[in-house]
Amino acid sequence: MNVPAGRWKYVATRLAKEALLRVPGAAGWNASRHGHRTGNMFDPTEVYSLFDGHVKRLQSVRESVQGWTGLELGPGNSLAQSVLWSLLGAEKIFAVDVQRYATAESSPGVYQAIVAGIEDEIGKRDWPDPLGSAGRQVRESEIFGGGLEFPTLGSRIEYRVTDGRTLPLEDQSVDFTYSISVLEHVRDIPGTYLEMARVMKPGGAGSHLIDLRDHHHPEPLDFLRYPTGLWDRMTGSSAGWTNRLRASDHLRAIKEAGLTVVSYEPVKTDQIPPRSELHEQFRKLSDDDLATTGMILVLGKTPGGPA
Ligand SMILES: C[S@@+](CC[C@H](N)C(=O)[O-])C[C@H]1O[C@@H](n2cnc3c(N)ncnc32)[C@H](O)[C@@H]1O
Numbered sequence: 201m202n203v204p205a206g207r208w209k210y211v212a213t214r215l216a217k218e219a220l221l222r223v224p225g226a227a228g229w230n231a232s233r234h235g236h237r238t239g240n241m242f243d244p245t246e247v248y249s250l251f252d253g254h255v256k257r258l259q260s261v262r263e264s265v266q267g268w269t270g271l272e273l274g275p276g277n278s279l280a281q282s283v284l285w286s287l288l289g290a291e292k293i294f295a296v297d298v299q300r301y302a303t304a305e306s307s308p309g310v311y312q313a314i315v316a317g318i319e320d321e322i323g324k325r326d327w328p329d330p331l332g333s334a335g336r337q338v339r340e341s342e343i344f345g346g347g348l349e350f351p352t353l354g355s356r357i358e359y360r361v362t363d364g365r366t367l368p369l370e371d372q373s374v375d376f377t378y379s380i381s382v383l384e385h386v387r388d389i390p391g392t393y394l395e396m397a398r399v400m401k402p403g404g405a406g407s408h409l410i411d412l413r414d415h416h417h418p419e420p421l422d423f424l425r426y427p428t429g430l431w432d433r434m435t436g437s438s439a440g441w442t443n444r445l446r447a448s449d450h451l452r453a454i455k456e457a458g459l460t461v462v463s464y465e466p467v468k469t470d471q472i473p474p475r476s477e478l479h480e481q482f483r484k485l486s487d488d489d490l491a492t493t494g495m496i497l498v499l500g501k502t503p504g505g506p507a
Pocket of ligand 1: 276381
């Protein structure tokens with residue numbers, strides 16, 4: 201086994217965890233735990249803050265989402281972002297994940313908290329508010345007619361499951377897309393951007409946060425030390441598996457899918473292992489690519505883009 205020097209103990213620990221996950225039933229348990237434990241959608245303050253980022257980024261393309269249909273890729277344990285878009289005037293949101301992680305139990309209290317705080321947040325953060333308070337009351341009773349524990353699914357918010365390869369949506373059926381810490385987990389990135397381009401309407405936009413760090417090790421780029429076969433054996437059964445693609449891989453796939461990059465802000469680290477310690481497939485990365493551990497992206501589909 202091609203284990204980098206000084207990494208035996210860590211590799212052995214990861215391989216042992218992976219072996220446990222291959223026990224029947226354990227991978228499903230880990231996946232549901234992952235859905236429950238990752239992300240920040242338990243905490244209303246974080247929910248608002250992440251939502252604020254999406255609002256400001258999408259405003260660079262269009263002032264408000266009133267009447268727009270959205271796609272949330274990978275909502276994980278909570279549909280809070282979808283609820284907020286709906287309360288701010290989106291016509292409909294499709295929340296698409298590989299499993300229905302979000303349940304009434306998976307993010308307790310979150311919907312009550314965001315509904316209770318939304319009027320203040322709109323004022324404080326200066327969000328566009330096409331519905332106004334009265335319209336929002338109506339919208340709230342549509343979404344939460346069954347109680348604030350969980351949104352009623354089907355009319356304003358639809359929850360759909362993907363096989364991870366295709367998006368279960370019609371061609372040109374959504375105006376905007378968004379995701380938080382999802383695209384680093386997707387197995388087929390070129391295919392996923394192609395699917396995004398297929399389902400987006402011309403003139404549509406997307407706001408995506410991609411976390412390019414190692415999700416298992418405290419060093420953000422530790423995972424670039426391992427050959428692919430070993431990396432997959434170390435993490436392949438874990439719901440937190442990441443594809444290890446770099447910023448340039450995403451930008452290339454976006455372009456090849458026919459989408460445009462409206463804006464791109466890289467997040468950088470200075471904790472970079474010496475190139476000699478990286479696996480050879482990562483040694484030739486540019487300095488910029490190596491230092492980039494996050495992407496804040498606004499994507500567009502120009503009217504002349506893919507049909
Ligand atoms: C780290 S969690 C983030 C969840 C949520 N966005 C948040 O910030 O709390 C990653 C999510 O992406 C989902 N995911 C992974 N591959 C996917 C795919 N191909 N299509 C849609 N969702 C996917 C996972 O199931 C999981 O819910």
